[in-house]
Amino acid sequence: MRKVCVVIGSRANYGSIKSVMRAVQAHPGLQLQIIVAASALLDRFGSVVDVIEQDGFTPDARVNMIVEGETPVTMAKSTGLGLLELPTLFELFRPDVVVTVGDRFETMATAIASAYMNIPLAHTMGGEVTGTIDESIRHAITKMAHIHFPANQGAADRIIRLGEAADAVHVVGCPRIDLVSEIINGEGSDTDTEWLDREGVGGHISTEKPFLLVSQHPITTEYGQGEAQIWETLMALHELRMPTVMLWPNIDAGSEDVSRGMRKFREDYSPEYMRFYKNFPVETYLRLMKGAACLVGNSSASIREGAFLGSPAVNIGSRQDGRERGSNVADVDHERAAIVGAVRRQIERGRYSPEHIYGDGRAGARIADILSTTSLHVQKRIQY
Amino acid sequence: MRKVCVVIGSRANYGSIKSVMRAVQAHPGLQLQIIVAASALLDRFGSVVDVIEQDGFTPDARVNMIVEGETPVTMAKSTGLGLLELPTLFELFRPDVVVTVGDRFETMATAIASAYMNIPLAHTMGGEVTGTIDESIRHAITKMAHIHFPANQGAADRIIRLGEAADAVHVVGCPRIDLVSEIINGEGSDTDTEWLDREGVGGHISTEKPFLLVSQHPITTEYGQGEAQIWETLMALHELRMPTVMLWPNIDAGSEDVSRGMRKFREDYSPEYMRFYKNFPVETYLRLMKGAACLVGNSSASIREGAFLGSPAVNIGSRQDGRERGSNVADVDHERAAIVGAVRRQIERGRYSPEHIYGDGRAGARIADILSTTSLHVQKRIQY
Amino acid sequence: MRKVCVVIGSRANYGSIKSVMRAVQAHPGLQLQIIVAASALLDRFGSVVDVIEQDGFTPDARVNMIVEGETPVTMAKSTGLGLLELPTLFELFRPDVVVTVGDRFETMATAIASAYMNIPLAHTMGGEVTGTIDESIRHAITKMAHIHFPANQGAADRIIRLGEAADAVHVVGCPRIDLVSEIINGEGSDTDTEWLDREGVGGHISTEKPFLLVSQHPITTEYGQGEAQIWETLMALHELRMPTVMLWPNIDAGSEDVSRGMRKFREDYSPEYMRFYKNFPVETYLRLMKGAACLVGNSSASIREGAFLGSPAVNIGSRQDGRERGSNVADVDHERAAIVGAVRRQIERGRYSPEHIYGDGRAGARIADILSTTSLHVQKRIQY
Amino acid sequence: MRKVCVVIGSRANYGSIKSVMRAVQAHPGLQLQIIVAASALLDRFGSVVDVIEQDGFTPDARVNMIVEGETPVTMAKSTGLGLLELPTLFELFRPDVVVTVGDRFETMATAIASAYMNIPLAHTMGGEVTGTIDESIRHAITKMAHIHFPANQGAADRIIRLGEAADAVHVVGCPRIDLVSEIINGEGSDTDTEWLDREGVGGHISTEKPFLLVSQHPITTEYGQGEAQIWETLMALHELRMPTVMLWPNIDAGSEDVSRGMRKFREDYSPEYMRFYKNFPVETYLRLMKGAACLVGNSSASIREGAFLGSPAVNIGSRQDGRERGSNVADVDHERAAIVGAVRRQIERGRYSPEHIYGDGRAGARIADILSTTSLHVQKRIQY
Secondary structure, three states: OEEEEEEEOOHHHHHHHHHHHHHHHHOOOEEEEEEEEHHHHOHHHOOHHHHHHHOOOOOOEEEOOOEOOOOHHHHHHHHHHHHHHHHHHHHHHOOOEEEEEOOOHHHHHHHHHHHHOOOOEEEEOOOOOOOOOHHHHHHHHHHHOOEEEOOOHHHHHHHHHOOOOHHHEOOOOOHHHHHHHHHHHOOOOOHHHHHHHHOOEEOOOOOOOOOEEEEOOOOHHHOOOHHHHHHHHHHHHHHHOOOEEEEOOOOOOOHHHHHHHHHHHHHHHOOOOEEEEOOOOHHHHHHHHHHOOEEEEOOHHHOHHHHHHOOOEEEEOOOOOOOOOOOOEEEEOOOHHHHHHHHHHHHHHOOOOOOOOOOOOOHHHHHHHHHHHOOOOOOOOOOO | OEEEEEEEOOHHHHHHHHHHHHHHHHOOOEEEEEEEEHHHHOHHHOOHHHHHHHOOOOOOEEEOOOEOOOOHHHHHHHHHHHHHHHHHHHHHHOOOEEEEEOOOHHHHHHHHHHHHOOOOEEEEOOOOOOOOOHHHHHHHHHOOOOEEEOOOHHHHHHHHHOOOOHHHEOOOOOHHHHHHHHHHHOOOOOHHHHHHHHOOEEOOOOOOOOOEEEEOOOOHHHOOOHHHHHHHHHHHHHHHOOOEEEEOOOOOOOHHHHHHHHHHHHHHHOOOOEEEEOOOOHHHHHHHHHHOOEEEEOOHHHOHHHHHHOOOEEEEOOOOOOOOOOOOEEEEOOOHHHHHHHHHHHHHHOOOOOOOOOOOOOHHHHHHHHHHHOOOOOOOOOOO | OEEEEEEEOOHHHHHHHHHHHHHHHHOOOEEEEEEEEHHHHOHHHOOHHHHHHHOOOOOOEEEOOOEOOOOHHHHHHHHHHHHHHHHHHHHHHOOOEEEEEOOOHHHHHHHHHHHHOOOOEEEEOOOOOOOOOHHHHHHHHHHHOOEEEOOOHHHHHHHHHOOOOHHHEOOOOOHHHHHHHHHHHOOOOOHHHHHHHHOOEEOOOOOOOOOEEEEOOOOHHHOOOHHHHHHHHHHHHHHHOOOEEEEOOOOOOOHHHHHHHHHHHHHHHOOOOEEEEOOOOHHHHHHHHHHOOEEEEOOHHHOHHHHHHOOOEEEEOOOOOOOOOOOOEEEEOOOHHHHHHHHHHHHHHOOOOOOOOOOOOOHHHHHHHHHHHOOOOOOOOOOO | OEEEEEEEOOHHHHHHHHHHHHHHHHOOOEEEEEEEEHHHHOHHHOOHHHHHHHOOOOOOEEEOOOEOOOOHHHHHHHHHHHHHHHHHHHHHHOOOEEEEEOOOHHHHHHHHHHHHOOOOEEEEOOOOOOOOOHHHHHHHHHOOOOEEEOOOHHHHHHHHHOOOOHHHEOOOOOHHHHHHHHHHHOOOOOHHHHHHHHOOEEOOOOOOOOOEEEEOOOOHHHOOOHHHHHHHHHHHHHHHOOOEEEEOOOOOOOHHHHHHHHHHHHHHHOOOOEEEEOOOOHHHHHHHHHHOOEEEEOOHHHOHHHHHHOOOEEEEOOOOOOOOOOOOEEEEOOOHHHHHHHHHHHHHHOOOOOOOOOOOOOHHHHHHHHHHHOOOOOOOOOOO
């Protein structure tokens, strides 16, 4: 029985690998090991570890590895802290394969630990193109991974052009879409409105009326501009004055800038039409995405899950540059008037037809099957 | 004036960047910053930091970052330790560009720290192909670097195929060859024989007679086989019984295995024809390479400097698989009879004509010039 | 010229050592080195490093060393992170003596680094008795320190009973009191009210009317009870409904519990009579202490500076158990009715006469003089 | 059932706690948890972890935490590395009490991690007096420990004078003496001579003739003098020219100095009467102590186990200053003539009568009993 160790470092991470964890847990030839780390342990980011336990998973270890500060310095140090701790745990758990997601610093720590310890590394969400430092990190991780699970053929082609062996690249779709599919095909939940009122701070939000769902993160390579960037968005929202579900940013260099802008806006404008949330259960968030009149900000979700859901979206700034997108996305700069105009046009246009650019909802099962049967090896060689 | 920070982590590192350091130091538009780290600080590896100071350089900081053990676990942890410390120093020194060499764990720590801190990273020796974990690490570092200084056109082509922007790739030759050229064109040194007798342990070595120069390192992806591998080489040397200059291995996962084999051999066979060294001044080593009847082992020097020097070499095992090589190299497996045969054939054949596969001896000056003029930026985007 | 390195880890730390830094800077026989670390670097705790620079000091290095989480696990890890970084900086700066303050985890990291590196360690605020883990940490640091600067004779006696050499123990008073003295003897500042309105969040506070100054921190050995404890205080304040200057807690295991309680209270009760602050310039805070009708909470300032100022104070819970106190302090349990009663009695009673229990305002100069002349040695021996 | 976690960091540590581990394992009310760390994992120090497994114990985790270098800087950093890792493991294993031994840096890391995590800490070998940095570290650890197991009444008195509660101090004897007692009362082992010939390097040693057992470690507070110090001892041994069992030094700041001296001596003098060992099975070592004509060096074993065994011993230098000792010990300075004279007098004098200064051989069982019944609490308060 192969031991598959999944390292989860954030709420986004968890949503992106949950269907894989379920499929691994259910697979007779696989044993699931779970390490919960980084911001997934922090109250400030909604204690994702509690959600993981509520979902029926049992973490095998917890690793506090965030060096506080959310600056370029602390992101580098947090990677280092992960690299000091994960080897001890990998030695303890002796996984046959490690699974890591995306392009964050805990992903990098996981990748390097696996690489040096000669543990085959499987990587999801490789081969995509974005802005920010994530772009460099993601491709660097691809060069250390042994098994690749890109979301679509474009990403797969890019991985192969990066010199990876074609037979190690498996187009499976993005596991996040598995959850989306499940929610859409599941029954609607009346409890979400209760949840929205109970959690978060700010005004009451009615999802009966057309509402906006906003999520804007700092851009690590534009460090220091986060406050000005969010301010343009907030001024646009203040002109629109629609019911607005507003998320605090991810932990990252520059988060504090974005958060500071949001706090000032809240103090100065007391926007009664807006409610602030640290975190959402994945299901609630996806239902909000499906229900929103328009998604606003620079989250990848607008592009990835948005395509599958056909949700109108306004993508602001450079953070998602280069990411393949469907017709549901309108791109604008950090400029309040442009944001207002784009949101109004999207709302008028209404919902889009679903597009399967990032998967069809069956990625988790495919990944578990491949992990149970693929040959595992560690020596790599560039394919040119 | 641009501040150029060089991070040196081992004796090999230093030899590979010394001519660049000199050129940066001499350049009116550049200021040199030096961080000496990892095994370059350790007595066990010859206190390279002392050599650096004797050469007229002043280290700006020293970072002990080796987690002892030389296992896969400790290599990963050492990377982590570097990642915790280098950001503090980069923040202190505020370099405009960081220069890192090759594919070792301290190189990886340097690369990630620079990447997250938005400091442009220049990388030498990228784009080459080898065996071991170095292969993955090297290409991953390329994906984080902003300025590439490959040794030859083949390496440059590979870097561009990895999606790097062509105008960021500068074929300059390998700075190690600069030293080789200087030594060759310099006057011979009579003091080397004194040095050979004073340092090291074991029998007296006369370099008047045909002698062998042996350097064999562990292969991280073949962890656990190092003792058996060195044993084949030692048995071959014992059959040849020629004067032999023998190096202890680099610090790396598996070094202890190789060292143990060497200690046992020494205890059991008391080979009076062999002398053991921890470290060499770069100049002494190169003169030995030039003078040796045959180079033996799996060091990259036999291939890189060996081509320039025309030194007959026997390369053992997979460590240098994929590396471009000249006609001076004969490849054999870890098999004592094969090694004996290859060495005898090479000695009979004698010296080869120089080949400029890894540079012409002017890499340092070229790199300093480019560092002083190239536009510095941090956002990267894959070129396909 | 002796190099004196001060390591500052928090806003409280800085207030406790600032007069020493000034005196060292002014002393012809001493050179000041400053390392700013831990929460003193964090925006969330008011970026104390900026205050330090505004005060005319130049930090020699900054060390991010807080592992985020504010749990027992992360306090231990933060100590570890400090211990990995401080040795590199001590090696770089080569201080003749290191000065550390009090009993926090960054103090412990500083002490151990100095001890192992054979650097004489001077310690302020040793020999005092309190509750929480600080009690163990403080006395452990005393056992590693070489020069002791206790605030009063009681503390000095305790240090000597701990087996320290009497001639290494200097009763100098607490350097915090130096600042208190200076403020009191300086002119009043009209700008404070502007500051109060500009900074913080919540209602407008008039310091013309009798007002409360509240500061309550978690108790690390009562981890998990912080929210219930602050709630009793908040309910008492809500009954009193006086103008209230309210501080967020220090970073420590359990801070998040206290903060959560404060956030909930603010959301649920919208207390227009209360304003929340992350941090104060030391001067502003002391003037508030002098002006307040009553100090409330469990801060040591109520006891230490409070005695010198004669400020009526209500001390809640066990955090200050064992600390020597003047007549200005009334002790109560975490019980809302008891808190209300005690505050009302203190306000009725009015200001107390100053008591010099923690110093007379000239500690900084005394410490600088001793540091410039005392013999420095590192080998210690228990004195019994 | 109480979970008792023992952290083992070196070969000396293991010998000092093995009888406690056996007793805990055998106790119906206790469950043993074992973390093997630091030099106990290193091949260079004899892979003590293998011995632990051969003895029938199963390590629950392994923590590589030595930062290589053996300098003051790396000792501090190694403590930090331990502090980063142990909290993760303590959180995973949730021990009811942690047991730590003595005064080394891994002991300090264990103590601080326990203290901050509110885990009761039991400490053996506290209250003793020695030279070197160990003196400061030991008493600092006492100030963080909750349950004290001193070896004798003098040590217990000192712990109480340090302000510890008398009912937390249990005089049980030193667990090392349990092993000594067992060996002495067991049957002699003929296999030791085979072992002596098979292991180590150097000349053949006959234990039939009067032989010396030498163990000399660096003194951390006399850093830099180790080579000169060992040289005096080696010159004395060279004059005595008796069969000599010679140990390499413990890992500690300065070990490399001592080792270098030993390597040079071996190269220069080829002492055929001497054999060098990295490590001994505890049993073998104790039988050698019992059989030796004289113990030489600065190991605490000469004093502690030596008293129980009545072995003549020559203690050199300041490392054991202040430690209570029996009549079997003669103290001399680092001076070759003095060493030769003292050894000759001791050999002439012959064996001494056993003295129970450090225990009677039943410490392990006593400690297990107390750990199973004592009340566990974490808040401490100085007792004056």
